[in-house]
Amino acid sequence: MNDLAEIISQNEDRIRAEWIRSMSNTVQRADLISKAELDEQCRDILRAIVAGVKTSRPTEISSSGWATGRELLSEISASRARQGFSPVEVATFVLSLKQPLFAAIREKFVSSQEKLFDTIWSATELLDRLALVTTEAYMATREELILRQQQELLELSTPVVKLWDGILALPIIGTLDSARTQVVMENLLESVVATNSKYAIIDITGVPTVDTLVAQHLLKTITAARLMGAECIISGVRPQIAQTIVHLGINLEDVVTKAKLADAFALALQRSGRTVVRSSSAPTSPISNLFAKRED
Amino acid sequence: MDRIPVLRMGSLLLITIQVDMHDKLALQLQDDVTERISEWGATGVLIDISSLEIVDSFIGRMLANIAAMSRVLGADTVVVGMQPAVAITLVELGMSLPGVRTALSVEAGMELLYGAATRADDAST
Amino acid sequence: MRVLNREVMPLKTSSDVVMARQKVRLWAVDLKFSLVDQTKLVTAASELARNALDHGKGGSMTIESLSNGSKSGLRLFFEDQGPGIPDIEQALKDGFTTGSGMGLGLGGSKRLVNEFSIESEVGKGTRISVIRWK
Numbered sequence: 163m164n165d166l167a168e169i170i171s172q173n174e175d176r177i178r179a180e181w182i183r184s185m186s187n188t189v190q191r192a193d194l195i196s197k198a199e200l201d202e203q204c205r206d207i208l209r210a211i212v213a214g215v216k217t218s219r220p221t222e223i224s225s226s227g228w229a230t231g232r233e234l235l236s237e238i239s240a241s242r243a244r245q246g247f248s249p250v251e252v253a254t255f256v257l258s259l260k261q262p263l264f265a266a267i268r269e270k271f272v273s274s275q276e277k278l279f280d281t282i283w284s285a286t287e288l289l290d291r292l293a294l295v296t297t298e299a300y301m302a303t304r305e306e307l308i309l310r311q312q313q314e315l316l317e318l319s320t321p322v323v324k325l326w327d328g329i330l331a332l333p334i335i336g337t338l339d340s341a342r343t344q345v346v347m348e349n350l351l352e353s354v355v356a357t358n359s360k361y362a363i364i365d366i367t368g369v370p371t372v373d374t375l376v377a378q379h380l381l382k383t384i385t386a387a388r389l390m391g392a393e394c395i396i397s398g399v400r401p402q403i404a405q406t407i408v409h410l411g412i413n414l415e416d417v418v419t420k421a422k423l424a425d426a427f428a429l430a431l432q433r434s435g436r437t438v439v440r441s442s443s444a445p446t447s448p449i450s451n452l453f454a455k456r457e458d
Numbered sequence: 459m460d461r462i463p464v465l466r467m468g469s470l471l472l473i474t475i476q477v478d479m480h481d482k483l484a485l486q487l488q489d490d491v492t493e494r495i496s497e498w499g500a501t502g503v504l505i506d507i508s509s510l511e512i513v514d515s516f517i518g519r520m521l522a523n524i525a526a527m528s529r530v531l532g533a534d535t536v537v538v539g540m541q542p543a544v545a546i547t548l549v550e551l552g553m554s555l556p557g558v559r560t561a562l563s564v565e566a567g568m569e570l571l572y573g574a575a576t577r578a579d580d581a582s583t
Numbered sequence: 584m585r586v587l588n589r590e591v592m593p594l595k596t597s598s599d600v601v602m603a604r605q606k607v608r609l610w611a612v613d614l615k616f617s618l619v620d621q622t623k624l625v626t627a628a629s630e631l632a633r634n635a636l637d638h639g640k641g642g643s644m645t646i647e648s649l650s651n652g653s654k655s656g657l658r659l660f661f662e663d664q665g666p667g668i669p670d671i672e673q674a675l676k677d678g679f680t681t682g683s684g685m686g687l688g689l690g691g692s693k694r695l696v697n698e699f700s701i702e703s704e705v706g707k708g709t710r711i712s713v714i715r716w717k
Binding site: 482515550551 | 622
């Protein structure tokens, strides 16, 4: 296999130039990567291939001789994934090395069919495997990105609102599965500590269904808050939810629930020893007195 | 052997747990608290666990035991400062520490204890 | 799945239990587990280490850092040559009764980790293995 190493080393510049040229028709993406950078990457890859081929057979790219080469390709692939290259573009990047490489091999072994075939076969085996390495690294990076976005989405969708000194509200929108519960719990508890709030109102108006699992998740959150010294009030319990809870036999004896967030807020204010008083200096017109509702 | 110090503030006992306790230390603390309540006639016990990064079932039971034993001796117990990660883990473990009152901070804990003491005084006059 | 690193710790005294959980904490921090996940794993370690000491009459804990594709995790083995557990099913259900009740802390620990497996033979001893993935 040192034939391959020799061929590449002796024709490095030409192979690289042709490689880059063949890419400019399809996948160069000048918008995402500069010529200088591409040139440098190709140079590094060719050198890594030479080094790898010298130490082990082309089919053994998982051996330590290829470690630098694999790492290099994975890095390049990951950065392309982040830059927005498509998977086809990334794989083609490696595979388009075949043509200039084969051309160089044919030139060298023009008079020896057997050597020609063997070397081309090794080269193709090698490049196929390298293309797979890049694709794997690309996929891994994309998955990481998606996971991170999912996490951010989870966190964004559970805001914590400070209603008053010592009173927080957590409006939950969407289903409450166990992953979400973890996030809600952590957010809630950390906010309780940060704001020193004794009362937390969990509003479930936006939660479509409450079954035994969801109820369990809510109960876990409430118990954890209690362990820390804070009280939770559940608000936004819709009539259907109330029915479901009773039908399922879910025990919410220890939990305070209110239909409306406003009621929960009023309760929290009361429990924390506050009353809301209408200020006598609030402006009123003679007409508004006619229509004024009694406020309790 | 080191012990966790039990401090006195008026009729309250103040305990701040800052070390990773091994079992013997925890048992020693239980003994010390009950001794001191009797000795000083304390009516309240405040345990600050804001530095505890781990509360496992043993420590959880210790806290529950202290609360129960103090109650028998006529004192209220409040545990303050539990860290969020600890609370989440305890719930997952299945420990809800019933019978143990909790508060967010030392101030809140003292309010609870003094409040209880005042109510007790009012009741007896 | 590959084991990247391993360390064995004895569980012969109650200070060993403290050191074991501190060691698990160190490894978990090193692997950049979230604080909640760290706490869960260290607490599980504390429960199981204590069991090995109190019920198993002493044993050892082995920590291993694992790599499974893109996932990384920590595995803990707890071994003792104690009396063993006669009814594992029951032991897993024995949670904590409110108040006294020793309980083996097994059921609780199981909920704190992602993978849990237990082998026990009466008169021979117990082996418990748990894994927490990042």
